[in-house]
Amino acid sequence: MPDQTFQVDIRTLAVHAGRQDLTELGVHAPPIDLSSTYPLPSIADGGLALEELAGGSPADAKGAVYQRLWNPTVARFEQSLAALERTEQAVGFASGMAAMTAAILAARHHNEGSHVVAIRPLYGGTDHVLATGLLGTETTFCAAHEVADAIGPETCLVVLETPANPTLEMVDIAAVVRAAGTRPVLVDNTFATPVLQRPAEFGAAMVLHSATKYLGGHGDVLAGVVACDQQWAQALRRVRVVTGGVMHPLSGYLLHRSLPTLPLRVRAQQETARQLADYLATEAPGVERVFYPGLPGGDPEELIGRQLAGPGAMITIQLAAGTSGAENVTNRCRLFGHAVSLGGVDSLIQCPAALTHRVVDEQARPAADLLRLSIGLEAYEDLRADLAQALGQQA
Ligand SMILES: *Cc1c(COP(=O)(O)O)cnc(C)c1O
Numbered sequence: 001m002p003d004q005t006f007q008v009d010i011r012t013l014a015v016h017a018g019r020q021d022l023t024e025l026g027v028h029a030p031p032i033d034l035s036s037t038y039p040l041p042s043i044a045d046g047g048l049a050l051e052e053l054a055g056g057s058p059a060d061a062k063g064a065v066y067q068r069l070w071n072p073t074v075a076r077f078e079q080s081l082a083a084l085e086r087t088e089q090a091v092g093f094a095s096g097m098a099a100m101t102a103a104i105l106a107a108r109h110h111n112e113g114s115h116v117v118a119i120r121p122l123y124g125g126t127d128h129v130l131a132t133g134l135l136g137t138e139t140t141f142c143a144a145h146e147v148a149d150a151i152g153p154e155t156c157l158v159v160l161e162t163p164a165n166p167t168l169e170m171v172d173i174a175a176v177v178r179a180a181g182t183r184p185v186l187v188d189n190t191f192a193t194p195v196l197q198r199p200a201e202f203g204a205a206m207v208l209h210s211a212t213k214y215l216g217g218h219g220d221v222l223a224g225v226v227a228c229d230q231q232w233a234q235a236l237r238r239v240r241v242v243t244g245g246v247m248h249p250l251s252g253y254l255l256h257r258s259l260p261t262l263p264l265r266v267r268a269q270q271e272t273a274r275q276l277a278d279y280l281a282t283e284a285p286g287v288e289r290v291f292y293p294g295l296p297g298g299d300p301e302e303l304i305g306r307q308l309a310g311p312g313a314m315i316t317i318q319l320a321a322g323t324s325g326a327e328n329v330t331n332r333c334r335l336f337g338h339a340v341s342l343g344g345v346d347s348l349i350q351c352p353a354a355l356t357h358r359v360v361d362e363q364a365r366p367a368a369d370l371l372r373l374s375i376g377l378e379a380y381e382d383l384r385a386d387l388a389q390a391l392g393q394q395a
Pocket of ligand 1: 125212
């Protein structure tokens with residue numbers, strides 16, 4: 001196994017990370033450990049292990065005690081993702097929102113403040129949990145250049161997403177980290193994946209993924225993960241033990257199995273998305289506007305090449321025929337599935353205002369005539385033909 005100093009290409013790391021001990025174990029594929037509980041060596045050692053795990057330490061020889069405290073199959077995926085994000089550790093959760101909840105609670109507890117600064121746009125669920133104050137936080141929503149002014153003595157966390165869901169707006173992570181000073185910055189890296197962007201290299205304290213999307217990549221896992229240093233990981237595991245938003249071991253296994261193909265999938269999906277964005281912007285019937293970082297004007301701060309390796313595989317379009325056009329197009333697509341979620345091998349289309357961003361305050365909600373496309377691994381020609389026929393019948 002190559003060491004994790006990252007002289008190694010991400011494709012190699014994606015295949016080998018989290019598998020160092022397999023030869024020693026005498027197996028080729030990682031074992032799945034579904035134990036809900038574990039045999040205890042003695043009352044004293046069991047008690048000691050429980051205390052350490054509840055304090056957020058990783059399991060050691062004294063045992064895992066109980067699945068809510070530790071699971072080795074989930075730990076393999078965590079180790080692998082940390083290698084890809086170039087962070088010390090990672091902590092897995094039951095969903096992206098469970099990960100976001102834990103990150104907010106960990107930051108609140110750690111910094112003893114309850115104020116959050118959040119850069120819009122954000123995924124609807126993230127926006128909602130912050131706007132409602134459900135977790136006891138108070139949030140100032142602002143633009144990236146307003147972060148320094150928005151920070152106050154009680155600020156415990158700065159949250160951003162780049163490229164953002166659904167309009168693919170991009171944020172200069174290093175600039176926000178500078179503006180945030182000593183406050184931790186959390187970057188939702190779901191859209192870019194570590195293949196295209198590694199926010200920890202630009203100073204992000206926590207890098208969050210809805211692992212449900214590209215990391216899983218096959219539409220059959222719900223999970224979340226935060227990549228970070230050892231200290232944040234410890235704080236996150238403490239929250240995970242108490243709140244119980246744990247990742248299931250089968251999800252951990254499937255995610256770990258999906259990582260070796262992540263670089264191939266993301267790059268292939270991105271290539272098709274580039275071609276489709278070009279088609280949509282120049283030739284497609286009835287498209288008013290295309291949101292895609294790779295198009296002229298799509299990257300005003302020139303972050304591609306500096307922060308982000310490529311524009312990714314998400315495209316949002318605005319239709320000439322408005323909301324009725326959006327209804328007709330989603331109904332007429334045959335290859336594009338009409339469904340929320342993204343980042344899988346199959347292409348999907350959905351209307352953010354009606355679905356993923358429905359819970360966002362009206363003044364911050366995306367326009368009702370936007371459609372978000374997640375480009376999968378199908379052939380470009382077939383996807384283009386599907387969009388052409390659907391867009392041609394939007395009236
Ligand atoms: C889907 C999504 C989430 C939430 O993740 P779940 O796994 O659905 O809980 C968070 N952020 C982004 C950018 C997402 O797309």
